[in-house]
Amino acid sequence: MLHHHDDGDVAIITLNRPERRNALSGDLCDMIGEVIHEKEARGSRAIVITGEGTSFCSGADLDGVYGEAFLVSLYGLFNKIMDAKMPVIAAVNGPAIGAGTQLAIACDLRVVDSPAVFGVPTARNGLAVDPWTIRRLAELAGGGAARRLLLGAGQINRDEAHAAGLVDRAGTLQDAVDWAHEIATLAPLSLAYSKTVLNNPERDLDDPTFVDNFEACFNSEDVAEGRLARAEKRKPRFTGK
Missing domain, CATH: 3.90.226.10 (2-enoyl-CoA Hydratase; Chain A, domain 1)
Structure with a gap:
């Protein structure tokens, strides 16, 4: 099946x-x-x-x-x-x-x-x-x-x-x-966060899950990887951490 x-x-x-x-x-x-x-x-x-x-x-x-x-x-x-x-x-x-x-x-x-x-x-x-x-x-x-x-x-x-x-x-x-x-090459935390907000339109914008996931994106290792990749002029290798 x-x-x-x-x-x-x-x-x-x-x-x-x-x-x-x-x-x-x-x-x-x-x-x-x-x-x-x-x-x-x-x-x-x-x-x-x-x-x-x-x-x-x-x-x-x-x-x-x-x-x-x-x-x-x-x-x-x-x-x-x-x-x-x-x-x-x-x-x-x-x-x-x-x-x-x-x-x-x-x-x-x-x-x-x-x-x-x-x-x-x-x-x-x-x-x-x-x-x-x-x-x-x-x-x-x-x-x-x-x-x-x-x-x-x-x-x-x-x-x-x-x-x-x-x-x-x-x-x-x-x-x-x-x-x-x-x-699949994009930042997993960012994708997961966007998907959560898009799929839950009934939740308030200050929903704790939204806030936590938003902050997790900015505090992730992937942010540093994105910055380094730009400096080294290469594609970033995101890990979702």
């Missing part, structure tokens, strides 16, 4: 249920979350999530979607992606429908290939997505696109999603991996 491998500092996770167009089951959600935890413990600097075959993720596996356990696993996965210290990039190689769109927007960045479409057809089957999904979709894609997806139960293609802001870069899996390698 899942393949993963390391490409230097970048971890690549591939949903591997092509016969179900990479639909998410509870077990698969749990497996992805466990791998993300393993990669973070290993010291990966960036993660790319993609799908095997022609689909990124066709949504929730409807054989199990109606149980409470599935929702716990699904939203637990999204929280693990958002709480991970390193940036997570969705390489959307094909349709991302329902939970597939949710998986893509849980990631920090989206690189999207031309066959991709996004859709949230919950109104067609009597289901619903949680408030976080609705607000996150509106934040990333804008209110107009979010309303077309949620209230019209429609779809938007890659180019429409790019124009709306849901797509960060148009490109292939390799483009996503290349970008991940660029990101």
Whole structure:
């Protein structure tokens, strides 16, 4: 159901249920979350999530979607992606429908290939997505696109999603991996701090976690490394310390 491998500092996770167009089951959600935890413990600097075959993720596996356990696993996965210290990039190689769109927007960045479409057809089957999904979709894609997806139960293609802001870069899996390698050279503490603030808009600006992480960046060894690298006219080698 899942393949993963390391490409230097970048971890690549591939949903591997092509016969179900990479639909998410509870077990698969749990497996992805466990791998993300393993990669973070290993010291990966960036993660790319993609799908095997022609689909990124066709949504929730409807054989199990109606149980409470599935929702716990699904939203637990999204929280693990958002709480991970390193940036997570969705390489959307094909349709991302329902939970597939949710998986893509849980990631920090989206690189999207031309066959991709996004859709949230919950109104067609009597289901619903949680408030976080609705607000996150509106934040990333804008209110107009979010309303077309949620209230019209429609779809938007890659180019429409790019124009709306849901797509960060148009490109292939390799483009996503290349970008991940660029990101992997950046200062980990700075990235983790920015991600924490971006993913928690409900917190006050003087939230202790924000303040502590902000100060940790300025007091880190990486600041000294950045200064030294500028003086020596070379690329810095950040360690996240």
